[in-house]
Amino acid sequence: MALLSVQDICAYYRTEIYGISRTVRAVDGVTFDLLPNEIYGVAGESSCGKTTLIKVISGNIKHPLKAMSGSVNCNFGDYKVDMLKVSQDELRRNIRWKEISYVMQGSMSVLNPVRKIIKTFEDIVDTHEPITDKKKFLEEATAHVNRLGLPTEILNSYPHQLSGGMRQRVAIALATLFQPRLILADEPTTALDVVVQRGVLQMLKDIQSMSSNTVLLVTHDMAVHANVANRVMIMYAGRIAEEAPTESIFNAPLHPYTQHLIRSLPMIGERSNKASLKGTPPNLANPPSGCRFHTRCPYVMDVCRTDVPDLVQVKERHRVACFLVKEASL
Amino acid sequence: MSANGKLLDVQHVTVEFHIGGLVGGSLLVAVNDISFSLESDKPEILTLAGESGSGKTTLSRLLLADLVPTRGKVFFEGRDLAKIHKRSEFKEFIKKVQPVFQNPFETFNPLRRIDAYLFDTAMNFGMAPNHRDAAQIVDESLRNVGLSLEEVSRRYPHELSGGQIQRVSVARALISQPKLILADEPVSMVDASLRMEIVNLFRKLRDEQKVSVIYITHDLATAYYISDRIGIMLRGYIVESGPVDDVLNRPFHPYTKLLIESVPEPAPKDREAWARHISLGTTEVKEYGRVGCKFAGRCPQVMDICRQVDPPDVQIERRMVKCYLYTEHAGQASPEK
Numbered sequence A: 001m002a003l004l005s006v007q008d009i010c011a012y013y014r015t016e017i018y019g020i021s022r023t024v025r026a027v028d029g030v031t032f033d034l035l036p037n038e039i040y041g042v043a044g045e046s047s048c049g050k051t052t053l054i055k056v057i058s059g060n061i062k063h064p065l066k067a068m069s070g071s072v073n074c075n076f077g078d079y080k081v082d083m084l085k086v087s088q089d090e091l092r093r094n095i096r097w098k099e100i101s102y103v104m105q106g107s108m109s110v111l112n113p114v115r116k117i118i119k120t121f122e123d124i125v126d127t128h129e130p131i132t133d134k135k136k137f138l139e140e141a142t143a144h145v146n147r148l149g150l151p152t153e154i155l156n157s158y159p160h161q162l163s164g165g166m167r168q169r170v171a172i173a174l175a176t177l178f179q180p181r182l183i184l185a186d187e188p189t190t191a192l193d194v195v196v197q198r199g200v201l202q203m204l205k206d207i208q209s210m211s212s213n214t215v216l217l218v219t220h221d222m223a224v225h226a227n228v229a230n231r232v233m234i235m236y237a238g239r240i241a242e243e244a245p246t247e248s249i250f251n252a253p254l255h256p257y258t259q260h261l262i263r264s265l266p267m268i269g270e271r272s273n274k275a276s277l278k279g280t281p282p283n284l285a286n287p288p289s290g291c292r293f294h295t296r297c298p299y300v301m302d303v304c305r306t307d308v309p310d311l312v313q314v315k316e317r318h319r320v321a322c323f324l325v326k327e328a329s330l
Numbered sequence B: 001m002s003a004n005g006k007l008l009d010v011q012h013v014t015v016e017f018h019i020g021g022l023v024g025g026s027l028l029v030a031v032n033d034i035s036f037s038l039e040s041d042k043p044e045i046l047t048l049a050g051e052s053g054s055g056k057t058t059l060s061r062l063l064l065a066d067l068v069p070t071r072g073k074v075f076f077e078g079r080d081l082a083k084i085h086k087r088s089e090f091k092e093f094i095k096k097v098q099p100v101f102q103n104p105f106e107t108f109n110p111l112r113r114i115d116a117y118l119f120d121t122a123m124n125f126g127m128a129p130n131h132r133d134a135a136q137i138v139d140e141s142l143r144n145v146g147l148s149l150e151e152v153s154r155r156y157p158h159e160l161s162g163g164q165i166q167r168v169s170v171a172r173a174l175i176s177q178p179k180l181i182l183a184d185e186p187v188s189m190v191d192a193s194l195r196m197e198i199v200n201l202f203r204k205l206r207d208e209q210k211v212s213v214i215y216i217t218h219d220l221a222t223a224y225y226i227s228d229r230i231g232i233m234l235r236g237y238i239v240e241s242g243p244v245d246d247v248l249n250r251p252f253h254p255y256t257k258l259l260i261e262s263v264p265e266p267a268p269k270d271r272e273a274w275a276r277h278i279s280l281g282t283t284e285v286k287e288y289g290r291v292g293c294k295f296a297g298r299c300p301q302v303m304d305i306c307r308q309v310d311p312p313d314v315q316i317e318r319r320m321v322k323c324y325l326y327t328e329h330a331g332q333a334s335p336e337k
Helices: A050-057 A088-095 A117-128 A134-147 A152-156 A164-175 A194-211 A222-228 A246-251 A256-263 A302-306 B056-063 B087-096 B114-124 B131-144 B162-174 B192-209 B220-226 B244-249 B254-262 B271-275 B284-288
Strands: A004-017 A020-034 A039-043 A065-076 A079-082 A100-103 A182-186 A214-218 A231-236 A239-245 A312-315 A318-320 B006-019 B026-039 B045-050 B071-076 B097-100 B180-184 B212-217 B229-234 B237-243 B313-316 B319-322
Touching (some): A020 A050, A020 A065, A020 A239, A050 A065, A050 A182, A050 A214, A100 A164, A134 A152, A194 A214, A194 A222, A214 A222, A222 A246, A231 A246, A239 A256, A246 A256, B026 B056, B026 B237, B026 B284, B045 B192, B045 B220, B056 B180, B087 B097, B114 B131, B162 B192, B180 B192, B192 B220, B212 B220, B220 B244, B237 B254
Parallel strands (some): A039 A214, A100 A182, B045 B212
Antiparallel strands (some): A004 A020, A004 A065, A065 A079, A239 A318, B006 B026, B006 B071, B237 B319, B313 B319
16 A cells, blocks of 8 residues: 555646746656655656655645646555645644655755754754653653764754754754654755765665655665665656666666666776767756657657657556557567 | 976965964864876876865865965966966966866856856957957857857856856866866766766867866766876875776775765665765864874774874875875784775
């Protein structure tokens, strides 16, 4: 049973200035399931709709973003809810932080610079479960921080006293305070160095295996997905290009875009020529017709220019949207 | 051309910053006794790699004569950068050393057309007497990076993709026909599918235009892909340097080992090894203030001496390592380990 089932969502940014309306089709017909106890990776270039997807899933839809159609059905045990229909009040009271939490990109901007970390903890806990016993709260916060392998001193520090990696880990500690079933992590390690990145992702992985929850990990770094995710979805221009278990994505990619992404990764110890794709990522205010990748695809056919390829199941748990791949081929 | 045949010669430079108040406060040594050089007749790509806060950017400011070292000297074609005072002297110097910055969207003013920068550069450096001649020079340098004046003229930064605009900033740097390009994290803001085109461009510049490149990055995979030599930086020191094949395939310094091990391999085969726990540095300031080797707090092979005295530079084969494991203090540890 899926923990969260995304059905055909379309989310557009709609702006109207002086009568000129503009629609950016950031997420256009995306369907997928998140299973309990897995790390699901979402990869894609900047402005391919990754962050918009997270916004829709977390029910954080504000003007100019609009969810045009579809549903996001969550299944939190006895508590079932459609994120696109739920009221803001209920979202705040029962869902945010308790069932779904969000680790944002750039932890330095997440933490309040003039409050100590413990105060930020207090603010968050108090919003969701009013604190009555301050001593007990302090004990719990300390225990939580220690369980995640962070030193206790950080609670009495200001954000600027901590290194970037430590701040990002504090942001993750905050997101896991209530043991949510789903953690949405949007580029959690993008601004960090490799060593720190490894430390932060290890912590995320530990938390996941400790509490068996689900992590939706969004990053453009394929190497991170290779080492962390169980399943990977490749997004291109607002649509799913391919979705498969990590091994299949890396060892037997079927979509030309995925194939290119995997092939172009530089590796230490290997110096064969790596090429870039020609062209540039499409503008989502005016996306190409047919398959959105056709302008850059090396195997483009006539049908790609006019028709939109369906996302077809080619193998167990392996879906691809490309005319080159037919169901019967495997 | 300088007498000793060196394009760039960095001799024992140290940069100290005073942090904290006027009374108390402490000294932060951002760049610590660094020496390296580039030959003028052999263009090459030199990578300086390290974590954030390892002094990479301070070092690049030194090389651009934006900062005067506390101790030590930087020579460019035999000329001491600290002695450049006049505007005309600086202009002559910067004509030969051009920077490419990290975020192309911040490099250019969003309200100004991109070709204006290219023409400005051409006119300021006196590469062309008038606008029409400048157009030819601009077009030529754009063609070097796979673009043309036609494509970028009258365009604003937001109308180009990240990869294109970063190529424009490389083209801008090429206008004055520099001998050295200093690229500070030039691909970290560029999308994966476009990243390799920038990286390939630096290779092409070295081979065809005979331009040397100092490539500052924390991405070891692209560093391996393009560079000839590499220097690994840690808290102001270069802890290991040498030919990139030697250093990255067979690292000697424990920090280099950790760094290479931490690069996630883009293939799902060794997930367990990558997930093995590591200890992270506490805070930057703490490590900078450490006596002895800055890595001692995290090093798996730490010895008593490491916590007391700065390790010496040890020359092994073609590389330099700053570590006690390769001196008489080594004890049982063998260099091949």
